[in-house]
Amino acid sequence: MEISVHLLDASKKHAKPSDEKNLVFGRVFTDHMFLVDFKGQNGWQDARIVPYGPLELDPAAMVLHYGQGIFEGLKAYRRANGEIWLFRPRQNCERLNRSAKRMCMPEIDVSLQLRAIEKLIAIDKDWVPHSLGSSLYIRPTMIATEPHIGVRPSAEYMYYVITGPVAAYYAEGFNPVKIYVDEQYVRTVRGGPGDAKTMANYASSLFAAELAKEKGYTQVLWLDGVERRYVDEVGTSNIFFRIGDELVTPPLQGSILPGITRDSVIQLARHRGIKVSERRITIEEVIEKAGSGELKEMFASGTAAVISPVGEICYRDKISRIGDGGVGEWALKLYDEILGIQYGEREDIFGWTRRLDV
Ligand SMILES: *Cc1c(COP(=O)(O)O)cnc(C)c1O
8 A cells, every 4th residue: 555645834844842851751742644445345545744733523424422542552662773663563463463453444555654654653753752761752543533423333434543752761760669459449350451552441431540540559550350369460661570589470261452662671681681470479479478578579560661660669558668668670681681682782683673674
């Protein structure tokens, strides 16, 4: 499929943020976006890059009523030599298709998704920030657009990609987060759409997240929806525990989003000779081992922050410190290693990075 390009008038181009360090995540977008429409039997058509701007959507568009919508999140990194690279982008495109399948939405060729992302970034390449740690955040999205009231899968969809520059996550150094273990609300249940990056999962997580914030916590630790004992995830990130000299993370059993950073952490740790167990872990075990000192580190993983160390957790009104409450050795090592691969400062032994032809 050809991607047509309609550029923004040079006179209308937006000023790029002058201060890369103070970019607020998710607020600034580049001059262009990619769109492609799905029309029933005719499939995907009219792939185009156009000036960034509001979408025209019928008020009866099914995404607005029944939430048939999915998204992805990845980044483009500018290296010291000026080149722009992506990190495991094919994984995001394949995951989008798995999410699509789960939500009864049409899949979209991985090669078209990749071309869309790469062509869009090539056009807006000047928006990719320069300072180490900063990046261009990429948000592929698919929504149900058919105007129809009545619950069934939509016959029409739109896939689009928007991008925006984001600051280094840890501009002021690694900051361990405080997390709140919620026993009342769950993110999803096994059998639910927890392993799909679908909009509904985030809408339903807001209430508990706000309660945790009111109590002074940054994130919610989600327990499994059936027994409310087993740890699933933290906020919108996957979770790792260093118990003794073993790395433990909950297995992908349907209620956990299969993070690409999670997979990268597992592969890198194993490559370094660390024993990694994907096994279920109860909150009681976490609290007990935090108390005994066996739980040396706890950290979350995700594209936005890469690694987010957890300094303390609150469970049933009791606060447990993790390790010394600071940044653990393994968290720091894995963070440095992944960031190093993304910015080309470390050897990419797994072939994870992909250079943009711009
Ligand atoms: C996106 C996401 C993650 C992290 O996935 P990455 O591919 O590592 O960015 C983890 N959990 C949830 C719920 C997510 O939405």
